[in-house]
């Protein structure tokens with residue numbers, strides 16, 4: 819592009835930048851207002867793109883962070899304890915379909931509980947019936963179908979324990995032969 823073209827384009831780009839900032843911050847304000855309405859008295863941070871189904875079925879703690887494009891499906895009850903962090907695109911779903919019935923299948927579901935300080939990584943999926951312990955970590959892209967112990971790091975499909983938070987490894991059982 820010529821120097822003249824660049825000079826003519828500059829104010830347009832500047833104006834577009836302003837619009838983008840306005841949309842971004844308006845989204846934040848709207849998201850904040852939504853959380854205050856849905857969960858009064860709780861400090862919950864979310865993005866305007868966060869999807870929340872059946873909010874009345876959510877028991878939420880304080881200082882919970884829900885990232886952009888996170889989806890919470892609380893049909894059968896969802897508990898998020900204090901300081902839970904859920905990263906971009908994670909999908910927490912309590913609902914399923916009753917495959918034993920006639921089509922269209924009825925909904926059924928099992929509750930999910932996510933313990934204090936747990937971090938759910940980006941694009942992870944947590945399905946109904948799962949209880950995740952305190953300060954556990956769910957790796958990016960994991961699919962959690964079974965309970966997760968406190969402090970465990972789980973990864974993969976289906977998610978398995980790949981480690982524990984440093985300093986929180988479970989104690990090995992004492993060697994009885996040395997007793």
Ligand SMILES: CC(C)(COP(=O)(O)OP(=O)(O)OC[C@H]1O[C@@H](n2cnc3c(N)ncnc32)[C@H](O)[C@@H]1OP(=O)(O)O)[C@@H](O)C(=O)NCCC(=O)NCCS
Nearest residue numbers: 905906938939940955956957958959960971973974980981
């Ligand atoms: C879970 C996580 C924190 C683990 O990090 P870490 O403690 O440094 O663990 P390591 O990278 O040493 O990996 C430990 C093992 O788990 C495996 N692993 C780690 N993350 C994995 C993932 N997302 N999927 C599958 N396996 C994974 C590693 O391959 C490794 O296996 P190995 O011992 O057989 O080689 C990290 O991998 C992760 O997923 N972070 C989420 C990032 C994210 O979502 N960010 C959002 C913005 S904040």
